[in-house]
């Protein structure tokens with residue numbers, strides 16, 4: 265999931281070099297020696313949902329790499345032109361074919377080593393019938409006791425699930441933010 269370094273200038277196609285730009289910036293940047301463009305790399309947003317139905321949560325078995333065959337909450341890369349909530353809803357339709365109502369933002373996790381921020385919204389399922397897309401082998405509901413903790417695809421998913429089931433016991437859903445290093 266690590267991003268490869270930038271090799272070529274997006275503006276003119278010349279090979280870039282990593283160096284400190286001339287403007288006092290203190291981080292190494294991909295700088296184009298030909299047209300002097302500086303290409304910044306910043307974290308990417310991954311957006312998803314915690315779809316719930318009674319005491320159960322919907323998980324999707326991944327039909328794609330990475331983590332093929334592991335279970336995840338529906339989530340994916342945010343697209344240009346959409347809000348975080350719109351992206352989370354889109355991913356939930358694409359990966360699970362679920363019918364649901366979006367709720368509050370539930371978790372925000374900085375995944376520092378891969379340069380990503382993962383955001384999960386709670387989503388109330390309106391049906392327990394799913395129509396998963398090609399990215400998903402199987403979409404099904406799990407109670408807390410049934411969650412396959414050793415088969416969860418990503419740490420942000422297991423952390424979000426732990427927070428969800430803990431909050432559910434109190435009846436108070438908070439906003440959980442943390443950093444995974």
Ligand code: ZN
Pocket residue numbers: 273274275276277278296297298299300301
């Ligand atoms: Zn250039």
